[in-house]
Amino acid sequence: MTTCIEIRGLSKTYKNSKQLIEALKPIDLDVHQGEIFGLLGPNGAGKTTMIKLMLGIIAPTSGSCHILGQDISSLKAKELIGYLPENHRFPLYLNGQQMLEFYGNLGGMSGKTLQKRIDEVLEFVNMTEWRKLKIQRYSKGMMQRIGLAQALLNRPHLLFLDEPTDGIDPVGRMEIREILEVLKSEGTTIFVNSHLLSEVELITDRVAILRKGVVVKSGNTHELTQSRDQYIITLAGGTPPASLPGMTTYNAETHEIELTAASPEALNVALDALRQNDCLLATLSPKKSTLEEIFIALMSEKQEYLAPAK
Amino acid sequence: MIKIYALIRETFLEALSKKVFLVFFFISTAGLLILLAYCSSSGFQEQIHNLQPTADDPLGVALREKLRSLQSGLSFAFFNAALILAIIITSDLVPNMMTKGVIDLLLSKPLSRTMLLTGKILGGFAVVMVLTLYFMLGSWLIIAIATGVWTSGYMLSFFPLIITFWGLYGVLAYVGIQSRSSVSGMVICFLIVYTVSPLLFSREELLFQSVTSDFWRTLISAVYHLTPQVADMAQITSNIVQEKTVTNTVPYYNSLAYGALFFLLSAFSFSRKEF
Numbered sequence: 373m374t375t376c377i378e379i380r381g382l383s384k385t386y387k388n389s390k391q392l393i394e395a396l397k398p399i400d401l402d403v404h405q406g407e408i409f410g411l412l413g414p415n416g417a418g419k420t421t422m423i424k425l426m427l428g429i430i431a432p433t434s435g436s437c438h439i440l441g442q443d444i445s446s447l448k449a450k451e452l453i454g455y456l457p458e459n460h461r462f463p464l465y466l467n468g469q470q471m472l473e474f475y476g477n478l479g480g481m482s483g484k485t486l487q488k489r490i491d492e493v494l495e496f497v498n499m500t501e502w503r504k505l506k507i508q509r510y511s512k513g514m515m516q517r518i519g520l521a522q523a524l525l526n527r528p529h530l531l532f533l534d535e536p537t538d539g540i541d542p543v544g545r546m547e548i549r550e551i552l553e554v555l556k557s558e559g560t561t562i563f564v565n566s567h568l569l570s571e572v573e574l575i576t577d578r579v580a581i582l583r584k585g586v587v588v589k590s591g592n593t594h595e596l597t598q599s600r601d602q603y604i605i606t607l608a609g610g611t612p613p614a615s616l617p618g619m620t621t622y623n624a625e626t627h628e629i630e631l632t633a634a635s636p637e638a639l640n641v642a643l644d645a646l647r648q649n650d651c652l653l654a655t656l657s658p659k660k661s662t663l664e665e666i667f668i669a670l671m672s673e674k675q676e677y678l679a680p681a682k
Numbered sequence: 683m684i685k686i687y688a689l690i691r692e693t694f695l696e697a698l699s700k701k702v703f704l705v706f707f708f709i710s711t712a713g714l715l716i717l718l719a720y721c722s723s724s725g726f727q728e729q730i731h732n733l734q735p736t737a738d739d740p741l742g743v744a745l746r747e748k749l750r751s752l753q754s755g756l757s758f759a760f761f762n763a764a765l766i767l768a769i770i771i772t773s774d775l776v777p778n779m780m781t782k783g784v785i786d787l788l789l790s791k792p793l794s795r796t797m798l799l800t801g802k803i804l805g806g807f808a809v810v811m812v813l814t815l816y817f818m819l820g821s822w823l824i825i826a827i828a829t830g831v832w833t834s835g836y837m838l839s840f841f842p843l844i845i846t847f848w849g850l851y852g853v854l855a856y857v858g859i860q861s862r863s864s865v866s867g868m869v870i871c872f873l874i875v876y877t878v879s880p881l882l883f884s885r886e887e888l889l890f891q892s893v894t895s896d897f898w899r900t901l902i903s904a905v906y907h908l909t910p911q912v913a914d915m916a917q918i919t920s921n922i923v924q925e926k927t928v929t930n931t932v933p934y935y936n937s938l939a940y941g942a943l944f945f946l947l948s949a950f951s952f953s954r955k956e957f
Contacts, residue, residue: 429789430956441776450792457790461783463692477688478791522787532790 373438376530377426379434383585384421395421398435403578405529408562408570410593412663413416413582414671419565420458422582423534425563426563429529433613439530441489452530456519458535458565458657464508468499468518471507474523486525493521513544520551524532530561536603537571549575573597573621573663590671602659603639605629610651617642630659661664685793686801693805694779697771703809706767710817717756717821721828730829742831749829750924751837756821756921761843761916764814768847769854769871772806773812774864776855781862785957796952803855804851804947810847814840835925842922842934846915849937850874852944853910859951875912882906883913911936 373528379401386393396418403409404607413419424430426437428444442449444644455490460473469490476486494500499515502510510518516536523531535553537545545568552562565573572579573593580590589596612619618638629646633639646653697703720726733745746814749751778803779785788798826832850871857867881888885902914933920929 390898419877424786424957427786427790429786438911447792447794453790455787456788457783457786459783461788465695466692470695474688474692476785477684478788478793480685480792482684594802 374405374611375402376400376407376440376525377409377563378438379426379435379522380437382422382425382432382437383434384418384425384430393616395585396425399446399587401580401587401590403561405561406556406559407577408564410576410577410579411565411571411582412572412579412667416584417582418585419582420534423532423565423583424561427532435604445611451526452529453532454526454530455532456516456536457524458532460515462515462518462519462522464506467504467506468510469503469522470527471518472503472522476525479526479631481525489525489527490521493524496520496524496554511538513541513547516540516544516675517550517551520548524555524661525640528560530563531555532563532565534565535567536564537566546572550557550630563566569664569667579663581667583671591667593663597660597663599659599661601632603631603633604655604657604659605631605643605646605653606655607646608652608654610646612646612651613649616645627654651681685797686736686804689798689801690805691807693775693802694809696775697806697809700771702767702770703856706771706813707816709711709763709767709818710813713760713817714820714824718824721824726828741926745829745831746833749825749831749833750835753825753833754920755837755922756915757836757919760817761839761846761919764810764817764843765847765850765875765912766872768810768813769850769868770877771809771857773854773868773871775802776858777862777864777867780859780955780957782957796949799855799949799952803851803948805846807851810851811844814843833925835923839919839922840916842919845934845937845941846910846912848904849910849940849944850912852941852948855948856944858952859948859955878909879912880913882909883911889913890940907936910940 379399381398381400382396383394383398384396386395394628399422409430411419411422417481421430425432426439426444428450433446437444438517439449439452442452444450463474466474472490472493473486474483481489491500494503497520499517500512502514502518507515507518518534520536523533531550537548540548548648550570552564555562564572564576576593578591579596580587582588587649605628607629611624616629616631619629619631619642622628622630631639631642633642643653643656728746729748733742733748735742735745750792760843779788779798781878789795820838822837825873854867854871855873857870858864882902882905885906890899891904893902911933916931917938918928918933
């Protein structure tokens with residue numbers, strides 16, 4: 373798998389008059405080409421610092437960051453990226469078309485090539501109809517979509533999105549999600565920074581969770597949300613014995629059993645015990661935690677979530 | 683080139699969206715209309731008719747004198763008004779560019795910080811040049827058509843005005859980068875234009891009367907040479923309009939050097955700034 377972002381020992385320490393503030397401790401991270409990667413963390417965790425470092429907006433105290441082999445401080449690396457910042461302030465005195473022309477020009481595009489690309493991205497984000505409308509009259513959702521269009525103008529290999537669905541209604545969020553899915557299918561790598569954990573869980577392939585400038589957890593989103601050794605069994609009939617091996621809870625109303633089984637053998641011992649008690653199994657599934665549960669647990673330092681993902 | 687052009691154009695549109703730009707434009711237009719009405723009035727036309735070259739005044743000296751006094755008054759008023767409005771219009775261009783949500787996106791584009799700042803500064807400079815040319819060219823044409831005398835001095839006074847602004851704009855950009863606020867830059871520029879420079883310009887009449895120590899006099903003279911000589915430039919402007927010979931060109935170099943120095947400092951500071 374080709375590495376799109378390669379971060380090695382990247383750190384940032386801010387100096388103010390009285391003290392040194394270690395916003396980001398040395399971090400190693402790889403983001404693969406074509407994946408959607410989520411960066412999570414509470415306020416002050418160092419997410420914004422990390423994004424700014426990756427965009428070359430601030431200089432690192434130590435370490436390096438390469439985008440497809442190019443050092444991020446080079447203009448070549450910036451030709452490969454698109455960026456939609458959080459709390460962006462697009463020029464309100466321009467209309468959508470003028471704004472895209474401005475940012476397209478800054479990216480080095482001009483003339484018919486730029487006009488053709490503007491038509492394409494406006495169509496892609498469903499904003500063609502509103503291209504001549506002043507940006508100050510755009511709704512929040514339209515603002516995000518035109519922002520996404522500007523980030524896509526240069527056909528980026530890597531797209532940075534800082535809180536892309538913040539303040540947008542559910543329909544707007546779904547539209548953005550669909551756009552990201554299409555981009556992913558076209559091979560664009562997407563790096564998302566978001567507070568909306570349910571959104572991140574829906575769209576990302578892998579995540580990293582930052583706390584106090586340190587990556588406390590990273591891995592495949594699916595694996596992270598899978599609870600280790602825990603299962604949910606739903607019964608279609610019968611009652612489980614109180615001595616069922618590994619049973620942690622039983623809900624008589626929903627007929628759901630929560631079970632801990634350290635190995636497949638242990639799980640089968642429990643299933644055999646259920647059958648011996650004339651229980652009829654309806655479903656068996658591994659217990660899933662939401663990303664939000666994991667995040668909250670990590671922030672409150674619950675040790676069970678700090679172990680590496682399988 | 684396309685990147686610099688885009689920055690200049692966007693800065694122009696930003697300035698155009700401001701009320702103060704419209705105020706500048708409306709004041710200029712109103713000034714031109716008043717001038718047009720005055721020059722078209724029968725009283726003025728009669729005066730011009732009476733001042734036409736005669737056997738006693740074959741070169742039309744009286745007419746030229748009348749013209750010079752009119753243009754001199756106009757140029758003095760415009761020099762001061764244009765500087766105030768130009769400072770106000772351009773004061774927030776750099777600080778606005780540095781606000782969160784604007785600067786992060788600009789810096790993510792494949793262009794250097796120096797180019798970004800240069801484009802922004804040139805954009806502001808272009809705005810002031812266009813507004814200044816609008817009034818000066820308009821008033822020059824009105825007077826020339828009304829009197830039939832085409833003088834060059836009035837139009838040439840455009841250059842000292844623009845060079846004076848160049849020096850102040852450098853200060854404005856540097857203070858804007860350091861403070862990220864438009865107010866500090868404006869206050870410093872207004873202090874230079876309306877307090878420091880006039881005082882230092884008239885230092886011999888105003889300051890040296892009460893300061894007798896050679897040390898302090900030397901210090902005051904040094905400060906005079908090290909600050910933008912706006913009052914001197916106003917004097918030069920007046921001399922150019924009146925077609926007098928300009929002997930002291932130091933204020934030109936002072937303003938040009940001031941602008942260049944502060945733009946270099948601005949570029950250096952901007953390239954090291956963290957956002």
